[in-house]
Amino acid sequence: MDIWKYRSYIWTNALSELKNRYAGSSLGAYWNILQPLFQILLFTFVFSQVMVAKIPGMDSSTVAFAVYLSSGFIPWISFAELLTRGSNAFIENATYLKKLAIPEYVFILQIAVTTTINLCISMSLLCVLVILLGFSVAASWLLLPIVLILFLIFGLGLVFVFASINVFFRDVSQLLQSIVQIWMWLTPIVYIEEFLPNHFAQIIKFNPLYYFVNSFHQIIVYSSNPETMDWIVMTSISLLSLVIGYVIYRNLRPEIRDVI
């Protein structure tokens, strides 16, 4: 199997990318965590102090909101990164694809691995932080890795779709920048679902990301298990996304190297 053959390429490059992304800066790899942290602080400040949001069922609003925000925002950042960087994976590695036998998907997997490592680190840190802030550790946290895996599979499927089409229509990666922006605001990440007018609250239920983010909130903020329905939805859309991604990639694959 080719994946096996190229596993060390995927792994080493994913690691060196994490290390080298901020090469030359004195804080180096720490920026992987510092940047999302600043964003979280900013959003927390804006939404808890300026626009005053209160989490239902929580007392100390600033800290609670920070936790609420982080538990949705951290996975979201990884998801957005996976989409935007992954969709360029083939084009960025055109020099290799033009000459080497290396399979195209290796470059997508490499980005996926980078994102996953990054996400795992920040989620672990978040959990530590949440404990330090006085939240209790709950058994529901054990479900977190499963949701994360489903979440990443959902993203991976989409990346295969966008990366394949992007080879033929370069506008896709530009378009994706805007889609990602809109998508974030269509998902209750920096705001709270209850704030939404009724008809909007109905609409966001059609957003697949809603179920994932909702589950993160359930697990981390409320220490409860996601509902069975949520599990079913999450599992099916992850698998659906992966299947669609695979089918599109497989159909376009023979021509990708012709046009790249």
Next chain:
Amino acid sequence: MDKYAVQLQGLSKKYKRYTKPYHRLIEWVTLSRMKNHEEFWALRDVSFSVNYGECLGIIGHNGAGKSTLLKLLSRSLWPTTGSIKTNGNVVSLLELGTGFHPELTGIQNIFTSGKLLGYSDEYINGKLNGIIEFSGLSEQFLNQPVKSYSSGMYVRLAFSLFANLEPDVYIVDEALSVGDIFFQQKCFDFLQKLKAKGTAIILVTHDMQTVKKYCDRVMILEEGRIIHEGNPLEMVNLFYTLDRRKPIAQNGNHNANYLLENEAVEQSEIPPEALRNIDSASMNRKGTGSVRIIGAILCDENGNEIRTAQTGDRIKLKIFANVILDVPDLTFSYQFSDRHNTVVFGQSCYMLDKRKFQGRKEEVIKIEFDIEMNLFQGLYTVMVASTDCQTESTNQVYDLLEGCLTLEITKPDWRTFHGVAFMNSSYGIEKINIKR
């Protein structure tokens, strides 16, 4: 072990050409019911097989499908139809230095490119000493970023990596024509050793000398098909006769250097003697190699090769050259030297009619000088060269072969002059009266 190292069956490659990008979108949306593209077949129905320990040469003009074939063989392209079966590891020199990162050191690059090719660190580690030794690069350099390497060193390192991967099938292209001559020789020696050990080699190149020297079998590719197959010498000669230079559109620039635009339709052939004269000569050769002289011959009016002539004979000097790289400024010249190595006569096309030629990659050019052999008796050597049109000694030399031909001028029946040069002269004679 299977009989064939590589076996191609009915291999074809089609490219789709869209005039407008959205045409593809229309096709996708209508699920190909509305066809909007032109088909371009880069390869059609190519089948061949290569045995272990055999070197197969593939030659062809630009656009004949060579690079497509190379890419299919190295599996960086997907065939439209047909199949490629390979038994064992395939390494393609097309990939030479592809994975190199300028900021990484030589050693680090060996490992990263190894991984790109699908070899594990442990495997490369085992080969490391061999790689370093073969490259001949000092340890100091190996621990420096490759951006500080000269292009020759770069190729050395890259080739050393490939050389030590021990593949069953080697695919070699022009990549080797970089690097200095000694390293090239080393590479080819190495390939021959591999061949002897049973490695199959597929050589795709323009360099006819290499083809003749190393290949066991040669195929000519034209318009995506294999049109001829046979022994190297025959194929190379045949290839020259197939040369069809397509007329190149005038770019409107009237000062542009003269392009050879004649459509070489009549099938010409390079006399085998002419090729042999260049091949077998133990002469001094220099130049950049951009325009390579592949044949030279002295002959009489009937085209028969001559080694002797008499003073006053009209002889022909034919030079055949292969343009390897585009050159904007090109002329051909020859020079006769006597046995004291004194140049007795030299001339270039440019001196004759002030035309600067323009050489296009892959053109094969024939130059025929018509010379009145007004030399005194003795043995002369001939130098032929392709150069730019500078007449100073600082000119750019593409290829220069000293003493590739010899000509003996025999004692004429009637001696019309003596000395080195014949000065075209006449005289009048009359009886005159002088006033006293």
